[in-house]
Amino acid sequence: MVRGKVIRVVCYYRDASLLEMLVGTFRKLLIDISWFCGGVVDESGLYEVYLGVKDSPNLLTAILDLSTSVSVSSVEIFDNADTSDYTSRDDGITKIVKIYISSQSKSDCYSWGERCG
Amino acid sequence: MPTGAKLVVETLRREGVKVVFGIPGLSNMPIYDELIDYLKNEEIKHILMRHEQGAAHAADGYARISGRPGVCTATSGPGSMNLVTGLITAYWDNSPVIAITGQVSRSSMGRKSFQEADVVGVMQHIAKYVVQIREVGEIPLWIRNAFHIAISGKPGPVVVDIPRDLLNAKINEEVWPEEPMVLGYKPFRTVINPDDVVKAAKILVEAERPLVLVGAGVFWSDATEEVMRLSELLGMPIVSTLLGKSAIPHNNPLYLGVVGYYGRAEANNALLESDVVLVVGARLSDRTLPSCNDIVGRKIIVVNIDPTDVMKLPMKVDVEIYGDAKKVLNMLISSVNVVGRKVGRVGWISRVKELKEYYSKYYYVDDEGLKPWKVLKVIRDAVPGDSIVTTGVGQHQMWIASFWDVFKPRTLITSGGMGTMGFGLPAAIGAKVARPDRAVINLDGDGSFLMTMNNLATAVDFNIPVITVVFDNRALGLVKQVQELFFRGRVVGIDFGPSTDYVKLAEGFGAVGYDVADYEDLRASLRKALNDSVASVIRVPISRDEFALPQLPPGGSLKEVILYGPRKGY
Numbered sequence: 001m002v003r004g005k006v007i008r009v010v011c012y013y014r015d016a017s018l019l020e021m022l023v024g025t026f027r028k029l030l031i032d033i034s035w036f037c038g039g040v041v042d043e044s045g046l047y048e049v050y051l052g053v054k055d056s057p058n059l060l061t062a063i064l065d066l067s068t069s070v071s072v073s074s075v076e077i078f079d080n081a082d083t084s085d086y087t088s089r090d091d092g093i094t095k096i097v098k099i100y101i102s103s104q105s106k107s108d109c110y111s112w113g114e115r116c117g
Numbered sequence: 118m119p120t121g122a123k124l125v126v127e128t129l130r131r132e133g134v135k136v137v138f139g140i141p142g143l144s145n146m147p148i149y150d151e152l153i154d155y156l157k158n159e160e161i162k163h164i165l166m167r168h169e170q171g172a173a174h175a176a177d178g179y180a181r182i183s184g185r186p187g188v189c190t191a192t193s194g195p196g197s198m199n200l201v202t203g204l205i206t207a208y209w210d211n212s213p214v215i216a217i218t219g220q221v222s223r224s225s226m227g228r229k230s231f232q233e234a235d236v237v238g239v240m241q242h243i244a245k246y247v248v249q250i251r252e253v254g255e256i257p258l259w260i261r262n263a264f265h266i267a268i269s270g271k272p273g274p275v276v277v278d279i280p281r282d283l284l285n286a287k288i289n290e291e292v293w294p295e296e297p298m299v300l301g302y303k304p305f306r307t308v309i310n311p312d313d314v315v316k317a318a319k320i321l322v323e324a325e326r327p328l329v330l331v332g333a334g335v336f337w338s339d340a341t342e343e344v345m346r347l348s349e350l351l352g353m354p355i356v357s358t359l360l361g362k363s364a365i366p367h368n369n370p371l372y373l374g375v376v377g378y379y380g381r382a383e384a385n386n387a388l389l390e391s392d393v394v395l396v397v398g399a400r401l402s403d404r405t406l407p408s409c410n411d412i413v414g415r416k417i418i419v420v421n422i423d424p425t426d427v428m429k430l431p432m433k434v435d436v437e438i439y440g441d442a443k444k445v446l447n448m449l450i451s452s453v454n455v456v457g458r459k460v461g462r463v464g465w466i467s468r469v470k471e472l473k474e475y476y477s478k479y480y481y482v483d484d485e486g487l488k489p490w491k492v493l494k495v496i497r498d499a500v501p502g503d504s505i506v507t508t509g510v511g512q513h514q515m516w517i518a519s520f521w522d523v524f525k526p527r528t529l530i531t532s533g534g535m536g537t538m539g540f541g542l543p544a545a546i547g548a549k550v551a552r553p554d555r556a557v558i559n560l561d562g563d564g565s566f567l568m569t570m571n572n573l574a575t576a577v578d579f580n581i582p583v584i585t586v587v588f589d590n591r592a593l594g595l596v597k598q599v600q601e602l603f604f605r606g607r608v609v610g611i612d613f614g615p616s617t618d619y620v621k622l623a624e625g626f627g628a629v630g631y632d633v634a635d636y637e638d639l640r641a642s643l644r645k646a647l648n649d650s651v652a653s654v655i656r657v658p659i660s661r662d663e664f665a666l667p668q669l670p671p672g673g674s675l676k677e678v679i680l681y682g683p684r685k686g687y
Binding site: 012014015020021028044046064067068070071073111112113114 | 302306
């Protein structure tokens with residue numbers, strides 16, 4: 001079981017540069033991303049991304065920067081969120097499923113300079 | 118049936134664009150082809166720069182002086198990549214620049230095609246936003262959106278990258294959007310809690326030694342009058358960031374100068390001695406406040422359009438008010454009037470005057486050779502009070518930070534956040550295009566000028582009579598200074614040698630060159646350059662041994678201000 005912070009980003013997809021921008025916001029502040037998943041939510045392009053990030057002194061800066069990036073609607077931070085990897089073998093293929101265990105521990109949410117949610 | 122290129126140009130016209138700075142090439146050529154009619158009708162002007170970096174700086178200079186977005190264009194590959202330095206300069210200083218870049222055709226992408234470059238990948242972290250057009254019909258909306266994003270909230274550059282096949286594609290019916298529509302973009306709101314304003318007013322009224330620190334936000338929101346009224350009302354001295362310097366007329370007796378790394382010693386000391394600091398439109402960068410410990414322990418009130426600037430500060434802020442500086446300051450002034458004023462702050466005001474007088478003896482030393490502070494004084498006296506000054510980056514910029522007197526708001530533009538050498542001349546060209554009625558003077562260093570001086574040809578060809586004054590010390594003077602002060606005097610890699618003749622260089626471009634030997638020469642050259650109204654270059658020899666002081670040691674405290682160089686005898 002890996003314990004870390006989970007970031008939920010609600011954003012709008014125009015092209016794949018959205019994901020580059022999102023990941024790059026952490027990369028350029030030297031923050032490692034343990035895992036990443038997300039997808040389109042509706043036809044308007046609403047997109048939801050979850051990232052598992054390691055704690056860093058730069059994390060708040062990255063989150064604030066992300067929350068004021070064009071295309072990003074809000075960024076939520078979950079403290080003490082737990083994730084587990086479940087491994088199964090099926091037809092000789094190893095599948096790893098990452099489970100995010102919701103612990104209702106949302107600590108903050110930012111949207112264009114405002115605390116939200 | 119209009120083409121994509123026609124949609125580009127017509128949308129620019131509808132956005133009120135009067136001038137485009139750029140260089141044509143294969144991938145943005147369809148835009149130029151459509152531009153011809155607009156040039157003939159004199160609806161839009163095109164200024165052909167000599168390097169795309171210059172185009173971005175010119176658009177930036179235009180934006181900072183006019184308050185409206187500046188537009189530049191470049192072709193794909195090297196053209197767009199050359200914009201990078203100019204765009205990040207605009208981004209760091211929150212200047213609204215729109216860059217329209219041509220891209221290779223969609224069918225050519227990914228093959229290392231001729232002049233193919235991943236504009237979105239390269240630029241998305243050096244601009245406020247980058248969008249690549251996917252369909253011809255969306256061009257008007259996204260150019261409209263680009264203007265909205267660039268100018269709203271905290272301004273910044275926006276890049277619109279358009280594949281060439283879409284510029285050539287035709288569309289049956291164009292749709293002109295009435296409103297911009299950008300999902301996931303919310304310009305910062307001005308939502309002021311009246312209780313916060315009253316709290317701030319009470320703190321300011323009760324303060325013994327209040328100080329206002331002015332940043333570029335005051336410049337962008339045109340809040341100069343409000344800052345000065347509040348300062349006068351409260352008997353509150355004013356200091357500024359480098360970019361905020363342009364917001365405050367320096368003949369205001371309460372203005373002490375730029376604070377920070379290359380700040381005036383009296384401004385730094387006033388900040389250290391204050392008990393309340395009102396920060397307006399400044400993000401307190403590492404350049405303004407190298408050590409946050411310097412202002413811990415006093416009450417801090419922050420007015421900023423961007424709350425995240427405050428959230429990032431590693432210090433306690435007593436009152437945060439988020440919104441447009443002009444609106445907030447007007448409310449604060451009303452609130453101070455209601456709360457009531459403390460009569461006079463005679464002790465505090467006389468203390469800051471004392472600081473000003475005390476440090477003058479370190480600044481205004483007049484021995485052999487042309488002294489930078491005196492050169493600036495001669496220039497200041499010779500040019501109209503509303504002249505616009507641009508700068509490069511280097512020692513001369515620091516001399517200007519300390520010794521140039523701004524008389525009118527929005528008359529000094531410089532690369533503050535990025536510190537981009539070469540900014541001065543192209544920014545001056547943009548500024549002059551924005552305000553042809555004003556004298557525009559680029560105060561530059563030799564190292565900085567040489568980085569973009571090729572744009573002198575643009576100034577001559579388009580009859581844009583900017584005056585460049587080159588502080589020529591035949592060296593990268595600021596690097597030399599840092600090596601002397603902080604690298605044990607091990608000076609390396611900074612010498613230019615005697616090769617460049619600035620008079621011939623100017624004449625080679627068709628400009629007028631002046632070589633001055635003394636202050637009277639300088640006065641005469643400036644008079645002539647202003648009267649002749651042609652692009653000109655005035656070379657002012659400065660000793661290699663001059664230092665740009667005061668300054669702080671790298672990462673140092675405001676308490677550690679260095680007032681004189683190692684070679685001075687006093």
